[in-house]
Amino acid sequence: MRIIRVADLQPGYVVGRALLDDKGQILLQRGVTLSENYIQALKAKGYTRLFVQDTEVDDDTPPEEDISPATRALATQTVKKSFEEIEKQFSAVKKQSHDDILRACNSDNARVLMSDRGPLARIDEVITSILGEVLSRSTLAGLTSIKSADSQLYDHSVDVCVVAIMIGRTVNLSNDRLRQLAAGCLLHDIGMVFVESNLDRLNMIRHHTRLGYELLKNGGDPDLLAPHVAYEHHERQDGGGLPRGLRSGNRLQRDRSLPPPIPTLIGEIAAVADAYDNLLSGGPNNDGLTPDAALMSIRKAAGPHLNKEVVEAFLRVTPVYPVGTEIIVRSEQLHNYTGVVREVNPDQLDRPVISLLRNNHGKPIAPIEVNLVEQTSMTIRCRGL
Numbered sequence: 001m002r003i004i005r006v007a008d009l010q011p012g013y014v015v016g017r018a019l020l021d022d023k024g025q026i027l028l029q030r031g032v033t034l035s036e037n038y039i040q041a042l043k044a045k046g047y048t049r050l051f052v053q054d055t056e057v058d059d060d061t062p063p064e065e066d067i068s069p070a071t072r073a074l075a076t077q078t079v080k081k082s083f084e085e086i087e088k089q090f091s092a093v094k095k096q097s098h099d100d101i102l103r104a105c106n107s108d109n110a111r112v113l114m115s116d117r118g119p120l121a122r123i124d125e126v127i128t129s130i131l132g133e134v135l136s137r138s139t140l141a142g143l144t145s146i147k148s149a150d151s152q153l154y155d156h157s158v159d160v161c162v163v164a165i166m167i168g169r170t171v172n173l174s175n176d177r178l179r180q181l182a183a184g185c186l187l188h189d190i191g192m193v194f195v196e197s198n199l200d201r202l203n204m205i206r207h208h209t210r211l212g213y214e215l216l217k218n219g220g221d222p223d224l225l226a227p228h229v230a231y232e233h234h235e236r237q238d239g240g241g242l243p244r245g246l247r248s249g250n251r252l253q254r255d256r257s258l259p260p261p262i263p264t265l266i267g268e269i270a271a272v273a274d275a276y277d278n279l280l281s282g283g284p285n286n287d288g289l290t291p292d293a294a295l296m297s298i299r300k301a302a303g304p305h306l307n308k309e310v311v312e313a314f315l316r317v318t319p320v321y322p323v324g325t326e327i328i329v330r331s332e333q334l335h336n337y338t339g340v341v342r343e344v345n346p347d348q349l350d351r352p353v354i355s356l357l358r359n360n361h362g363k364p365i366a367p368i369e370v371n372l373v374e375q376t377s378m379t380i381r382c383r384g385l
């Protein structure tokens, strides 16, 4: 089983893991042989990746997922419904001035919408399910979800939530904080519902963070930190972020010597999870990075941009070569042989068990299984996704 780009699919490939839409309905069953029509339909819906079976290998069990398909569908649906309902309620205001939108965010109407009588009523239930499943894992699966163009924003919110919970557990957040972190992540981009797509990038970031915060702070409990995740997820440690240019100290401990307001730790955890998922998923004009390249990028951003100690925690639970990714050998022995990651070694997240399936000329070979913990001289890279 491996994950490949939809652009590289060919008729005859066999679906390795059932593909579900954002309602949890099966679009493509596991085991279906792809025809040209199926491939075109996937492209039309904006899917960029798919799991396919390796015909060369007998043991072709699908890689584990961070959360079950049922929980993912419930989460995506709940986030989607909330965003759509809020967008509908504010559709007239969206065209008005920034101040008008701010006023609308703080209106009685908004308060009812954000209360537990509104579309967010099921968020608590979603958080309980996601927490239960993620906290039972020792590491992340390391792959972002497979997103269609329509579901990108909602799937991204759920993926950020999953990654952030894992980091939060690693830095020993209390259960209450984990719930706030999860709620904040599921809704961190809710301000996007107000943002006109013709805004430039900086204004887009500035507006969606501030407006998301203004809306979420009406959600009830005044102590709730979740709205700060929406407010702060584009801030930087060096003060160069948006919307407020807050400075922070690259530590888990809050640095009280810095000028207030001091950013929240859950906001900084969400920033790491958000950056990682954006790197993996890509955007309208790029396909996204391979997992090893995405981690390299996160390491580089630690310090000036992302909180160093949060990144360290993140790296302790994120495999460099997730199960199902295609890899290529870069060291001398078996140079340019290609294969797929079979198993992650939880103690050495950069040294997985791999199966080599093709030689350096691209010809299929009898699979060679290599445990990189034992073969210390072999180096690998992910192949382009």
Ligand SMILES: [Fe+2]
Residues within 6 Å of the ligand: 188, 189, 208, 233, 234
């Ligand atoms: Fe954002």
